[in-house]
Amino acid sequence: MYFIFRLKKSLRKTALLLLLQTVAITSFCQDNLNTLTASFNRYFKHTSIEQLFVHTDKNFYLAGEILWFKVYAVDITLHKPIDLSKVAYAEILDTNNTPVLQAKIAMEGGNGNGSVYLPLTLHSGNYKLRAYTNWMKNAGADCFFEKIITIVNVQKVAERPQQETAVAYDVQFFPEGGNLVAGLENKIAFKVMDNSGKGVPARGAIIDNGDTIAQFATGHVGMGYFKLTPVSNHTYTAIVRTNDGRTVSKTLPTAYSTGTVMQVYNAGDKVKVHVQSNSSNAGAVYLLVHTGAAIQVAEQSTLQNGSTVFTFNQSALRAGIAHLTLFNADRQPLCERAYFKRPDTTLNIRLLASQNEYATRSKVNITVSSPNLKTNDTANLSMAVYRLDSIQSIDENTIAAYLLLTSGLKGYIEDASYYFTKQNKQADEDLDNLLLINGWSRFKWEDVLKNNKPMFTYVPEYNGHVITGKVTNRITGKPQQEIETYLSVPGLKTQFVPAVSDTNGMVRFEMENFYGSSEVIAQAKEQGENYKIQIDNPFSTTYTATAIPIFHLPEAYPNTLLEQSINMQVRNIYAANQLNQFYLPAIDTTPFYTTPDSKYNLDNYTRFSTMEEVLREYVAMVNVTKRSGKYHLQVFDKGHDVPFTNDPLVLFDGVPIVNLNTLLEVDPLKVKSLEVVQKKYFLGASSFDGILNWKTYNGDLASYELNPAAVVVDYEALQLKREFYAPVYNDNTLLHKPDFRNVLYWNPDVRLQGSKEEVYSFYTSDLPGRYAIVVQGVSASGLCGSTINTLEVNK
Numbered sequence: 001m002y003f004i005f006r007l008k009k010s011l012r013k014t015a016l017l018l019l020l021q022t023v024a025i026t027s028f029c030q031d032n033l034n035t036l037t038a039s040f041n042r043y044f045k046h047t048s049i050e051q052l053f054v055h056t057d058k059n060f061y062l063a064g065e066i067l068w069f070k071v072y073a074v075d076i077t078l079h080k081p082i083d084l085s086k087v088a089y090a091e092i093l094d095t096n097n098t099p100v101l102q103a104k105i106a107m108e109g110g111n112g113n114g115s116v117y118l119p120l121t122l123h124s125g126n127y128k129l130r131a132y133t134n135w136m137k138n139a140g141a142d143c144f145f146e147k148i149i150t151i152v153n154v155q156k157v158a159e160r161p162q163q164e165t166a167v168a169y170d171v172q173f174f175p176e177g178g179n180l181v182a183g184l185e186n187k188i189a190f191k192v193m194d195n196s197g198k199g200v201p202a203r204g205a206i207i208d209n210g211d212t213i214a215q216f217a218t219g220h221v222g223m224g225y226f227k228l229t230p231v232s233n234h235t236y237t238a239i240v241r242t243n244d245g246r247t248v249s250k251t252l253p254t255a256y257s258t259g260t261v262m263q264v265y266n267a268g269d270k271v272k273v274h275v276q277s278n279s280s281n282a283g284a285v286y287l288l289v290h291t292g293a294a295i296q297v298a299e300q301s302t303l304q305n306g307s308t309v310f311t312f313n314q315s316a317l318r319a320g321i322a323h324l325t326l327f328n329a330d331r332q333p334l335c336e337r338a339y340f341k342r343p344d345t346t347l348n349i350r351l352l353a354s355q356n357e358y359a360t361r362s363k364v365n366i367t368v369s370s371p372n373l374k375t376n377d378t379a380n381l382s383m384a385v386y387r388l389d390s391i392q393s394i395d396e397n398t399i400a401a402y403l404l405l406t407s408g409l410k411g412y413i414e415d416a417s418y419y420f421t422k423q424n425k426q427a428d429e430d431l432d433n434l435l436l437i438n439g440w441s442r443f444k445w446e447d448v449l450k451n452n453k454p455m456f457t458y459v460p461e462y463n464g465h466v467i468t469g470k471v472t473n474r475i476t477g478k479p480q481q482e483i484e485t486y487l488s489v490p491g492l493k494t495q496f497v498p499a500v501s502d503t504n505g506m507v508r509f510e511m512e513n514f515y516g517s518s519e520v521i522a523q524a525k526e527q528g529e530n531y532k533i534q535i536d537n538p539f540s541t542t543y544t545a546t547a548i549p550i551f552h553l554p555e556a557y558p559n560t561l562l563e564q565s566i567n568m569q570v571r572n573i574y575a576a577n578q579l580n581q582f583y584l585p586a587i588d589t590t591p592f593y594t595t596p597d598s599k600y601n602l603d604n605y606t607r608f609s610t611m612e613e614v615l616r617e618y619v620a621m622v623n624v625t626k627r628s629g630k631y632h633l634q635v636f637d638k639g640h641d642v643p644f645t646n647d648p649l650v651l652f653d654g655v656p657i658v659n660l661n662t663l664l665e666v667d668p669l670k671v672k673s674l675e676v677v678q679k680k681y682f683l684g685a686s687s688f689d690g691i692l693n694w695k696t697y698n699g700d701l702a703s704y705e706l707n708p709a710a711v712v713v714d715y716e717a718l719q720l721k722r723e724f725y726a727p728v729y730n731d732n733t734l735l736h737k738p739d740f741r742n743v744l745y746w747n748p749d750v751r752l753q754g755s756k757e758e759v760y761s762f763y764t765s766d767l768p769g770r771y772a773i774v775v776q777g778v779s780a781s782g783l784c785g786s787t788i789n790t791l792e793v794n795k
Contacts, residue, residue, distance in 0.1 A: 033286050033300050036331055036449075043448040044293035047138075047456075049076040050084055052131045052145040053402050055776055057384040057746050059395040062568050063122045063153035066115050066579065068724065070382040070748040071131055072399065072778055073110045077292030077318070079403050079782040081110025081380065085133035087461045087718065088112055089539055092149070093128040097543040100127070104465060104538070106515070106585065106718045107133075111380055113748035115722040124152045125551040132540060135460040139442055141542045142410055147397055148549060154565040168195040171204070171240045171250045174436045177326070177335030180252070181259035182232035184276045189436035192222040192240055192248070196549045197412035199223060204240035206252070220430040221414040223437060230255035260285075262326055262335040266314075266428075271339065273310040275326060277303055285334070286327040291318045319343035321408035323441060331449060338408065338439030340431055342423070346400050347379060347785030348372045349775050357792045361729045361739065362764050364791065366773065368750060369757040373779060381750035381777030383760065387742040388770045388790070390557040391564070398786040399776045409438035412546050464512035465718060468536045469522060471501040474529070479505025484525040484686055485533060486656045487511075489518050492699035494591040494654045498525075498686035507533070513587040514717040521655050523710040533711050567740035567767065574737050578725040585721060592683065593691055596675035597621075597638055602668065611664045611671075621678055622648075622692065631660040635690030638678035644689035649681070651693045653701050662705070663694075670702035671695070729763050741765040750775065764793045 050073055057068040069090070075082045085107055092101040100122060105112040132144040169192065176187040192202040199222020206214040206228065213236075216226040230236065236252040260277040275285055282303045287310045289297035296317050301308040319341055326335040347370060354365040370379055388394065396417040405420075406413045419431045447454070459466060467487060471480045481501050487509040489495035495514065499507040509522075522533040554561060572579070600618055608614050612631075615624050621636040623643055633650065634643040650657045657663045677691035696702040706712065724746045727734050745762040752758060764771075771793060776786030 032284070032327075032329065032331060033298055036286060036288055036327060037295055037298050039449050039451055040288065040290065040295055042451060043443070043454065046453050047293075048082070048084055048135075048460075049139070049293055049442075050074075050082055050133055050136055051076045051079075051143075051403065051407055052088060052133070052136070053399050053407075054090070054129065054131045054145050054147060055382045055384070055399065055748075055774075056129065056147070056149065056395070057743050058386045058392060059148075059397070060150045060392045061118055061152070062564055063118050063120050063124075063151055063155070064568050064572060066117050066722070067149070068113075068115050068384070068743070068746045068748070069129075070113045071105055071107065071111060072380075073107060073112075073133070074403065074778060074782070074784075075292070077294045079320075079778065079784055081778060081780060083109050085135055085461050086463060087465045088131055088133055090114065090116070090129070090131045091539060092116065093130065093543070094123075095125065095548050097128075099539065102539055102716075103719045104717065105131075109380075111748075113382070113721075114719045115724075118151055120153060120155060122151055122153055123156055124553060126150050126548045128546075128548055133461065134458045134466065134538070135456075137458040137540050137542075138454075138456045141540060141544045142440070143442060144540070144544070145402075145407075146544065146546065150551070152553070152561065154561060169193070169200060169202075169240075169242055169246055169248050170195070171202075171238060171248050172437070173238070173250070173252055175253065175261075176264070176436055177260075177262040177337055179259055179261065179335070180228075180230050180255035181261050181276075181278065182230050182255045182257050183278050184259075184261045185227055185229045185263075186255075186261055187225055187227050187263055187436075188252070189223065189225045189433045190216065190238075191224075191433075191437050192218055192242065194550075195547070197547045198549060199414060200242050202240050202242040202248075204238050207237045207239060208234055219426075219433070220418070223430065223433040225433055225436070228252075232257045260326065260328075260334045262324070262337065264324060264337060264339055267311070269314050270311055271314055271317075273324060273326075275301075275303065275308050275310070275335075277306050279306075282306060282328075284329045286331075288325050288327070289317065289322050289339075290325075291320055291322045294318070296322065314341060317341045320404040321435070321439070323439075325445065333445045336441065338435040340405065340419075340435055343400070343404060345372060345783065347777070347779050347783040349379075349381070349777075349785050349787040351773055351775060351787055351789045353773070353789065353791055357794055358764050360764055360766050360768060360793060360795060362793075363729070364744075364762055364764060366760050366762075367757050368752065368760060368775060369755060370752050370779075370785075371755055373752060373754055373783075374781070375754040377754060377779050377781050377783075379752040379777055379779040379783075381752065381775055382748045383745060383750050383773070383775045384743065385745040385762065385771055385773050385791075387744075387767060388772055389564075390560045391554050392742075394772050394788060395774065399778060400784045400786060403778075403784050408440075409434070410440040410544075410546075411438050412549070413438060459508065461510075463510055465510075465514050465538070467509045467511055467520065467538070467715075469507050469509070470534050470536070471505045471507060471524070472532050472534070474532045479503075480531055481505060483507075483531055485522060486525065487520055487522050488651070488654045488656060489514065489520055490653045490655055490699060490701050491518065492653075492695065493589050494651060494693060494695075496592060496651060496654050496656065498684050500685045511717070515584055515587075516718075516720050517714070517716055520713050520715045521706065521710050522713070523656070523658070523707055525656075525658065529709045531709070535711065535713050535715075564742070567742060570738055570740045575725055578723075578727075581723040581725070582720040583723060591675070591693065593677050593681060593693075596691075596693070597678040598676045600674045600676075602671055602673060608668060611666050611668050614668050614671075614674075619674065619676065621676060629661075631664050633660060633692065635676065635678055635692070637680070637690070644680070646689045648677075648690035648692050649688035651691070652704055653694070653696055653699050655701065655704075655706070658707060666694075666702070666704060670697070672697045726762050739765040740767055742767060744771060750777065768793045768795050 088105040240248040352367040497509040623634040675693040773789040778784040
């Protein structure tokens, strides 16, 4: 009995000990999971990730045409319009990543629009259109929007060097989860491609010591997969033969002797993640699944006999690309891969034309609606109507395919719309191959797990374009800190911004409502001759490695190309004025100090021959003194009834004058007015004892000689809005002019409220044919969608 009692007591202690160990292990695992989740949330708490999409009016252009586009900015997680950056940068790059055209686009409420004239200096070829914000530059060029467009210059075709006709092939392999591990079955995706990144059909075999151990064949756009259980210390070679008889030999990645692999597959409405490991110290593992900057799944498990399975509902995921990352007990990432969840619903855009066929120069009414848009929801869309022919096809770059799929992938993505239009087992398999081949992460987990606040080089442009520069010592070339500098734009509207250099000599000038082409003038407040200010290029100088597809001149359709060329030349001759109508958006034109305390229109007074006489005779609230040969001006402080001690800020057409002697030398007959601010004024980190703002008749400085140390730069600010030319044939005034428009309509601001219908109208041109009607956009709730209809125009 005593023995039995002691045995039971011992068993109770053992059970209690096991229970405590289990509780301790569970608590440790939960702490690890909480730490991973907290680190992720903390990292993204300090950053707001923007995502851009650009809708162009079409994708094939002739040099001499205008490219129209709309920029959408959305949150990367919810795809809702995000009103963060007020400027988007758009560029067209050639095959060498050299910018041939650049523009800055004003953004408001998460959208903006612009246009680019394609000059006749361009060569025929494929180009890369990309767009980004200043804030997006922190994440690198791989996060920028990119799209391939084609430009043909019929006048320079012969001058364009011929592309190399020799095509080189390559094959790349991508183990699921990232690694091959000996003794564990691995799924390996592959792609056979040419030197422009386009997939090619091929067949191949995996060779081990002269034996064929696996065979494979390409599927959609040169992709496919096979399974392999590698043996330690073995080298595997793939022999690939393309359809044109070329042979490519490639060694597979080396298999690790120990490690972990993951396989992800669908099981009805659930997602299963099978984890296998041959590591002797394998124990607890953790799975985090995130879309954008939000975690959807966080689970833990323990490997039993080197294996475990995570299972979660697909409904836990948001639509689009999710990243599945597996961690060990030391919170080190082991495996990672991308997974795609199809959207449950997209923005349903319905188009209804007033009729199916139209005569030339006829009015077309298009009714636009969205049946699944809720009553309190709105949608911001863009519409393009362009002519289709043997060269110009329907542009299948849609906003849903980009935001939900291709923006989360790296490299050139062929036939992106296929993965949305085809929804079957084969398409799902092709999609999974695409995710394994082109999936990537926007961040590094080691940066997240450091729990450090991210450091950013580029700031968001919350209020307008930010012009940056650097102040250095002219003699030593070293950066100079705490130097007060000024940036100004000469003109009738006073544009003046001060900034103080930081420890690296950097200065940032925030320019609100800065549009058009102009000179900008930068100078230091004092001893300007000792400092040099360099204005930075605001465009990104980093580029993706994505190759531009090889250009092939559409020689099979010479008549179509000739017809397009003639039509373009006719448009540019007969509608030149209408195609170059620009307008300035409605902006606040009041000066930065809003309202002056007093204003003098000099034409209302007797004109004097010197500026000193003007000040002494008319401007009673400003004292003119001269000490040691230098003039000084003292503004009377209206609030304290005493003169200020220091000189005021003196502006001449918006340009600050540091040496007041030069102001007194100006011919007063060239000056129109003076505005005086009689209070201490604070602007940014600078303060001024009053302000004198002199304005000439034309805002052109009236031959005033700038400080030799001032830096003058010709600068392109935000793009002025170009008006889309769409003639209205409701009378006989335009009947004598030919109308060869191939883009009948472009509207970047189509708005919907709930399911309410809106009607948009335009007129057909003299060109018969089939026309595509493309409408796409995003709702305030984050639904994105597009639709394409066609109409016929007959003579």
